[in-house]
Amino acid sequence: MGKRMKAIPERLKTFIENQKIFFVGTAAPSGRVNVSPKGTDSFRVIDENKIVWLNLTGSGNETAAHLLQNDRMTIMFCAFDGNPLILRLYGNAKIYHQRDTEYDTYINMFPEAPSARQIVEMKVDLVQTSCGFGVPFMEYKDERHLFEPWAAAKGEDGLQEYWEKKNTESIDGFETGILGN
Secondary structure, three states: EEEEEOOOHHHHHHHHOOOEEEEEEEEOOOOOOOEEEEOOOOEEEEEEOOEEEEEEEOOOOOHHHHHHHEEEEEEEEEEEOOOOOOOEEEEEEEEOOOOOOOHHHHHHHOOOOOOOOEEEEEEEEEEEEOOOOOOOOOOOOOOOOOOOHHHHHHHHHHHHHHHHHOOEEEOOOOOOOOOOO
């Protein structure tokens, strides 16, 4: 059944690499808790205690706003095929914008994505597994192939304008830092 570890073992790194979706949980000291699904080829295990993921442009920017106020983050993976498993990574995270040196350090680890918005780096201090017996089987068919054409059609200026309208504040009015605020 469930286990707790201080680091990501190789077998769980392999599990992570085979997943098509993960979920990110964050919260500011006040306001709403956010749980956000993430997909595409956007997650990397750097070492047994550090991960990074590419945050693509979305209709909101809750994770960035929360991390500026409270750096705790939880990431969850579920096995939807094969053996049942739920994996949670707990730790403290930083968000890097395109203007940050660290962004440049990590961006080449990911496929080119016109919608790239930020990179999140998390230091993992707890790895927890649980049985996953209640998670249903689900079949992966394909990526939706809608996101990148949408971002490419907007172009750099269009994405910047979109960020100004949709990504500068959380739903609770917290700044996200995307424009250097």
